Amino acid sequence: xxxxxxxxxxxxxxxxxxxxxxxxxxxxxxxxxxxxxxxxxxxxxxxxxxxxxxxxxxxxxxxxxxxxxxxxxxxxxxxxxxxxxxxxxxxxxxxxxxxxxxxxxxxxxxxxxxxxxxxxxxxxxxxxxxx
Amino acid sequence: xxxxxxxxxxxxxxxxxxxxxxxxxxxxxxxxxxxxxxxxxxxxxxxxxxxxxxxxxxxxxxxxxxxxxxxxxxxxxxxxxxxxxxxxxxxxxxxxxxxxxxxxxxxxxxxxxxxxxxxxxxxxxxxxxxxxxxx
Numbered sequence: 089x090x091x092x093x094x095x096x097x098x099x100x101x102x103x104x105x106x107x108x109x110x111x112x113x114x115x116x117x118x119x120x121x122x123x124x125x126x127x128x129x130x131x132x133x134x135x136x137x138x139x140x141x142x143x144x145x146x147x148x149x150x151x152x153x154x155x156x157x158x159x160x161x162x163x164x165x166x167x168x169x170x171x172x173x174x175x176x177x178x179x180x181x182x183x184x185x186x187x188x189x190x191x192x193x194x195x196x197x198x199x200x201x202x203x204x205x206x207x208x209x210x211x212x213x214x215x216x217x218x219x
Numbered sequence: 220x221x222x223x224x225x226x227x228x229x230x231x232x233x234x235x236x237x238x239x240x241x242x243x244x245x246x247x248x249x250x251x252x253x254x255x256x257x258x259x260x261x262x263x264x265x266x267x268x269x270x271x272x273x274x275x276x277x278x279x280x281x282x283x284x285x286x287x288x289x290x291x292x293x294x295x296x297x298x299x300x301x302x303x304x305x306x307x308x309x310x311x312x313x314x315x316x317x318x319x320x321x322x323x324x325x326x327x328x329x330x331x332x333x334x335x336x337x338x339x340x341x342x343x344x345x346x347x348x349x350x351x352x353x354x
Binding site: 180184185187188190191192193194195196197198199200201203204205206207208209210212213216217 | 270273274277278281285289292293296297299300303307308310311312314315316317318319321325329330332333336344345
């Protein structure tokens with residue numbers, strides 16, 4: 089009897105023995121297996137599962153797009169650069185908008201531009217209002 | 220790998236440059252409506268930097284919401300405004316913000332006060348101003 093035949097004999101014997109087990113014991117064993125699987129699932133943190141799923145997905149995309157790790161880091165650096173430039177542009181735009189609003193108001197104001205350039209006028213107005 | 224990284228960075232920089240350059244069109248590339256509004260600035264346009272050009276183009280958008288009287292006034296003042304130095308413009312903006320932050324009833328009288336102020340002799344203007352400053 090070679091090793092393979094011996095293994096099959098053992099498996100056959102074990103299967104026959106398993107069928108001979110008392111039904112009550114079979115039910116208890118089944119319940120224990122189900123409980124053990126439930127406990128294992130609870131033990132794995134949800135965030136860790138989600139993190140693994142996300143990284144798996146990223147890896148899949150990387151493989152699908154043919155990204156080499158170095159190219160991926162270059163793309164990340166480029167994305168950060170673009171974000172930095174766009175952020176700077178946005179801040180500059182906010183400032184320009186505020187200045188432009190004043191400029192537009194100055195161009196159509198009742199007072200001439202000269203009035204806003206005269207440093208004495210504001211002080212004189214303040215004195216007039218106090219008196 | 221190093222070459223790929225450099226290539227991606229160059230492409231990103233070129234793209235950013237292209238985005239920035241879009242905001243500063245030459246006079247010939249302006250729309251007819253924009254040229255009509257900015258006509259007083261045609262001579263100064265080539266000397267303006269991208270930010271200044273963009274600021275004036277933004278004004279064109281505001282122009283449509285102005286009354287005909289305001290549009291006329293704005294056209295008259297455009298050249299005057301471009302001839303000011305950056306320091307003078309900053310001073311005018313600051314003074315505008317300060318005077319316009321006054322209560323509405325005081326603000327309404329500014330035109331009349333300007334008329335009066337202009338009629339004063341220079342020494343009296345300065346005396347009045349220096350009296351007001353220490354308080």
